[in-house]
Amino acid sequence: MTDIVQEYGSAAPTEDSSATPQVVNRDSPDFAAFTVVHTRHYVRWIFGALVLFVVLQFLWSLATNDKYGWPVFATYFFAPAILKGIQLTLGLTVVAGTIGFLLGTLLALARLSKSPILNSVSWSFIWFFRSVPLLVQLLVWYNLGYLYPRLGLGVPFTDNYFWSFDTVTLVSQFAAAVLGLSLNQAAYSAEIIRGGILSVDQGQLEAAAALGLPRHVRVLRIILPQAARAILPNAFNEIIGLIKGTSIVSVIALGELFYVTQVIYNRNQQVIPLLLVSVVWYIIFTTVLSIAQFYVERHFARGALRVVPPTPIQAARAWVKTQWARLDEKPAAPEPSKAATTRIGGNGS
Amino acid sequence: MSIAATHASDTVTTPTTRGLVDIRGVSKSYAGHDVLHDVNLTVQPGEVVAILGPSGSGKSTLLRTINHLESVDRGWVTVDGELIGYEQRGDRLFELKEREILKRRTNVGVVFQNFNLFPHLTAAENIAVAPVALGRLGKADARELALGLLAKVGLADKPDAYPRQLSGGQQQRVAIARALALQPKVLLFDEPTSALDPELVGEVLDVIRDLAKLGTTLIIVTHEIGFAREVADRIVFIDAGHILEVGPPERVFGSPKHPRTREFLGRVL
Ligand SMILES: Nc1ncnc2c1ncn2[C@@H]1O[C@H](COP(=O)(O)OP(=O)(O)OP(=O)(O)O)[C@@H](O)[C@H]1O
Ligand SMILES: [Mg+2]
Numbered sequence: 001m002t003d004i005v006q007e008y009g010s011a012a013p014t015e016d017s018s019a020t021p022q023v024v025n026r027d028s029p030d031f032a033a034f035t036v037v038h039t040r041h042y043v044r045w046i047f048g049a050l051v052l053f054v055v056l057q058f059l060w061s062l063a064t065n066d067k068y069g070w071p072v073f074a075t076y077f078f079a080p081a082i083l084k085g086i087q088l089t090l091g092l093t094v095v096a097g098t099i100g101f102l103l104g105t106l107l108a109l110a111r112l113s114k115s116p117i118l119n120s121v122s123w124s125f126i127w128f129f130r131s132v133p134l135l136v137q138l139l140v141w142y143n144l145g146y147l148y149p150r151l152g153l154g155v156p157f158t159d160n161y162f163w164s165f166d167t168v169t170l171v172s173q174f175a176a177a178v179l180g181l182s183l184n185q186a187a188y189s190a191e192i193i194r195g196g197i198l199s200v201d202q203g204q205l206e207a208a209a210a211l212g213l214p215r216h217v218r219v220l221r222i223i224l225p226q227a228a229r230a231i232l233p234n235a236f237n238e239i240i241g242l243i244k245g246t247s248i249v250s251v252i253a254l255g256e257l258f259y260v261t262q263v264i265y266n267r268n269q270q271v272i273p274l275l276l277v278s279v280v281w282y283i284i285f286t287t288v289l290s291i292a293q294f295y296v297e298r299h300f301a302r303g304a305l306r307v308v309p310p311t312p313i314q315a316a317r318a319w320v321k322t323q324w325a326r327l328d329e330k331p332a333a334p335e336p337s338k339a340a341t342t343r344i345g346g347n348g349s
Numbered sequence: 350m351s352i353a354a355t356h357a358s359d360t361v362t363t364p365t366t367r368g369l370v371d372i373r374g375v376s377k378s379y380a381g382h383d384v385l386h387d388v389n390l391t392v393q394p395g396e397v398v399a400i401l402g403p404s405g406s407g408k409s410t411l412l413r414t415i416n417h418l419e420s421v422d423r424g425w426v427t428v429d430g431e432l433i434g435y436e437q438r439g440d441r442l443f444e445l446k447e448r449e450i451l452k453r454r455t456n457v458g459v460v461f462q463n464f465n466l467f468p469h470l471t472a473a474e475n476i477a478v479a480p481v482a483l484g485r486l487g488k489a490d491a492r493e494l495a496l497g498l499l500a501k502v503g504l505a506d507k508p509d510a511y512p513r514q515l516s517g518g519q520q521q522r523v524a525i526a527r528a529l530a531l532q533p534k535v536l537l538f539d540e541p542t543s544a545l546d547p548e549l550v551g552e553v554l555d556v557i558r559d560l561a562k563l564g565t566t567l568i569i570v571t572h573e574i575g576f577a578r579e580v581a582d583r584i585v586f587i588d589a590g591h592i593l594e595v596g597p598p599e600r601v602f603g604s605p606k607h608p609r610t611r612e613f614l615g616r617v618l
Contacts, residue, residue, distance in 0.1 A: 206418060207465035211479040211531065212455035214448065221478065225469045303469040303511035 069273035076264065076277050085260030086281060092246045092256060095178050097239050100185025107190035109219065112197060122190070129187035134248060137184060141176035142252040177249040185242060192234045196227030228300045236293040243285050247278075257281060367429070368394040368456075368534035368566030374424035375414055377407075377590075384410050386590040387424070394534075395564040399577035399598075402587035403613060408570040411587065412537050415568070416457040417450060428456050428535055455483065458528030462540040464520045466512040472499060472523045473508035476530045483531070491530075498526035502556050518549030525556055536560065538569040574617055578602055586610045 062068060076082055110122035129137070140147075145167035152164025200223050208218045247258035255263075257278050265274040294311075301308055310318065370392040377385040384407045392398050400408050413419035415426050417433040425432055433453045435442040445453070466475050476498055477491035486494060499508055502522040512520050521541055528536055538557065542550040554576050561567055561580045571577055577584060577598065584601040586594040586609075593607040602618075605611045 201465075203461065203463060203465040204467065207459075207461065207467070209451070210416060210418060210454065210457075210459040211527070212451040213479060213482050214451060217478075217482040221482070222467055226467075300469075303471075303513060305513070 067272060068276065069270055072270045072273035073276050073280075076274060077280070079264075081260050081264065082257065082277060082281075085255055085257035088255060089243065089246050089257040090285075092174075092177055092181060092249065093239070093243045096181035096185055096246075097242055099178070099182035100238075100242075101189045101193075101235070103182065103186035104189030105193050105224075107186060108193035108197060111190065111194055126187045126190050129183050134180060134184050134245070135251060138176060138180040138249060138252055141179045142173065144176070173249075173252050173254045176252055177246075177254050181242065181246065181249070185238065189235065189238060192238065193227070193231055195234075196229075196231035197223055199230040200226045225300065229297070229304055232293070232297050232300060236289060236296075240286050240289055243289070244282055367564075368392075369427075369429050370415060370535055370566060370568065371427045371430075372411075372415070372424070373426070375411070375421050375426060376423040377410060377414065377419070377421050384590050385414070385421075388587075388590070388592055390585060390592060390595070392535075392566055392568060394566055396582050397561045397567045397580050398569070398583050398585055399581035400568065400570045400585045400587060401572075401574070401577060401613070406587045407590040408587055409539050412459075412539050412568065412570055415535070415537060416454050416459060418459075428453070431456075433457070452483075455479070455531045456534045458531060458533035458536045460521070460524050460528050460536065460538045460541050463544050464512070464517075464524045466520055466524055466527070468512050471509045471511055472504065472515065472526075475512070475523055476527045479527070480530050485531075494530060495526070498529055499523070501529075501559075502526045503552065516549060517545045518552045521545065521549075521553045522556055525553070525560075529560075533565070535566040535568065538567065538571070540570050540572065543572060572617070574602075574614075586613070588613070 107122045107125060110118040111126070113119060148167055150161065150164045151167050152161040154161035154164065204222060204226065205218070208222045213222065246256050249256060250259035250262060253259065261274045261278045265271045268274075298308060298311070370390075372388055372390040372392075375385055375388045376383070388411060390398075400411070402408050410419060414421050415428070415433075417426075420434065425435075427433075431453060432442070434445060434450055436445055436449075437443075466472075467478070470478060473492055473495040476495035477486075477488070480486040480491045480494060481488055496505070496508055499505055502525055504519060504522055504526075507515060507519065507523075512523065515523065521544075525541075541557065542553050545553065550573065554573065557567070557569065557576075558580055567580075569577070569581070581598055583595060584598050585592060586601065586605075586607070588609045594601055594605060594610045601610065602614065605614060
């Protein structure tokens with residue numbers, strides 16, 4: 001019975017649109033026929049030109065300054081050693097990111113729980129791992145064998161083991177890197193996730209409780225999807241930070257992208273071209289993640305926005321369509337009122 | 350996950366009484382400030398009770414104690430003889446596990462003043478989420494149920510709209526359908542129309558009017574005096590945490606006994 005026109009009705013008249021007695025001043029000229037002269041933004045133009053000049057100058061130097069060593073760059077960009085380093089970088093990011101965010105979610109929930117024990121354990125974890133520099137954590141994990149030569153199960157408070165391992169074999173370089181990165185990541189993501197959960201309206205919890213929804217449903221189906229909107233921008237920040245932050249594990253001689261680059265340029269002294277290799281790869285990863293971020297955020301915007309923003313592809317298609325339509329039209333000035341009505345109609349459908 | 354538990358609840362659908370709410374000697378205070386003061390009220394199965402009273406008198410708090418969203422300091426509330434938060438064994442009351450409280454809570458549906466629909470779920474999903482989560486229905490059946498309930502509240506054409514794409518009145522009708530999805534014995538309404546434009550109030554009241562005819566126990570906090578007079582079997586007037594007056598609408602509106610009631614009605618009528 002109530003249709004779309006009526007819902008958005010405050011703007012548009014609902015009934016008798018033909019007979020709307022709008023007050024029209026008959027004496028005013030018909031502005032629709034006039035040509036519009038836009039304001040000239042001279043300062044904007046001058047600064048725009050300056051910036052453009054600087055950018056072009058830089059690009060020109062990139063192309064012409066042979067110290068950048070583009071041929072060396074090209075030979076190493078897909079070199080097997082580099083690709084192996086990339087594999088490790090991405091592997092570390094995925095593993096540490098996954099463990100970090102899962103553990104972070106648990107920590108955030110513990111921090112918000114009513115249990116004082118869970119709450120304080122979670123608080124202490126976050127406090128500790130945010131306090132100790134990641135570099136130090138990595139070195140400690142890597143040298144754990146020095147503190148605890150053997151790890152295993154045994155009689156508490158004694159050195160009698162039923163079952164044990166050499167710490168050095170158990171905590172390899174890779175394991176030390178994963179431990180350091182993911183525990184650190186967990187501490188930071190916990191706070192991000194907690195912030196997201198806190199941003200969900202209390203009424204949502206009440207409604208979920210009134211419906212008798214079990215706790216896991218309340219968390220997974222009601223709260224986290226809504227918290228996701230606040231969590232995601234920060235979470236992507238963290239992942240992008242992590243992917244570059246993995247370069248810190250080069251201190252424990254783990255052969256990820258940055259370490260491999262260093263090894264190569266120490267051998268052949270081509271520092272800049274090889275640094276460029278890793279920079280361009282990091283830029284590629286970040287670009288892919290940024291694009292992913294757009295789509296993931298768009299997915300979680302369902303229901304939060306009345307109209308979900310178009311994807312770049314949809315926007316481009318719409319733009320081409322309007323330009324095409326404009327070409328078809330007569331070159332006469334488009335009637336403003338007509339443009340407005342099409343827009344409102346487009347929103348409603 | 351809790352399929353076994355909820356199947357058990359399915360077998361208990363042949364109650365002798367449906368929706369008897371008994372509120373006995375309920376008191377509640379926040380930081381020394383008395384909000385409810387020795388409140389006694391029995392609502393018969395199928396009865397429609399409207400709670401009136403000035404702002405801050407404790408109407409919402411009373412409603413929230415009925416389904417244990419708010420705990421009480423003294424007294425107790427039962428629905429069909431069951432305490433929602435506790436279990437009686439001999440002369441002791443054992444506080445129930447959360448899961449058990451949740452199960453008992455499904456006997457009491459709530460419709461909030463500001464709807465509290467889940468914004469990231471469509472209208473149909475909002476309705477279907479609880480029956481599915483409680484293991485009462487499969488996904489397909491729950492959607493079927495949701496579509497049926499949406500049709501009942503006059504929104505057959507909006508199953509896939511998100512709450513923000515709906516008008517206030519439509520959202521409140523979805524919220525009512527959501528509460529109905531669990532087939533509660535008692536429905537609580539906390540000022541269901543006070544966040545709505547006057548134009549939209551009517552469509553929500555129509556739905557509640559239909560429910561009143563179906564024999565669900567309804568407890569409605571409202572400022573719509575005309576509506577209360579029309580649908581309620583009894584009117585309860587609360588002021589400053591005290592129930593001052595209970596009686597059929599004709600009596601309470603026609604010849605209020607308490608001077609505070611007279612004063613309040615004089616202002617709102
Ligand atoms: N969590 C709380 N902490 C402290 N005081 C509270 C709390 N909740 C409610 N109150 C107080 O309890 C009293 C009753 O509140 P309640 O919400 O039940 O009023 P109400 O009758 O529903 O009013 P309204 O018609 O405005 O909704 C008010 O004075 C309010 O300030
Ligand atoms: Mg209230």
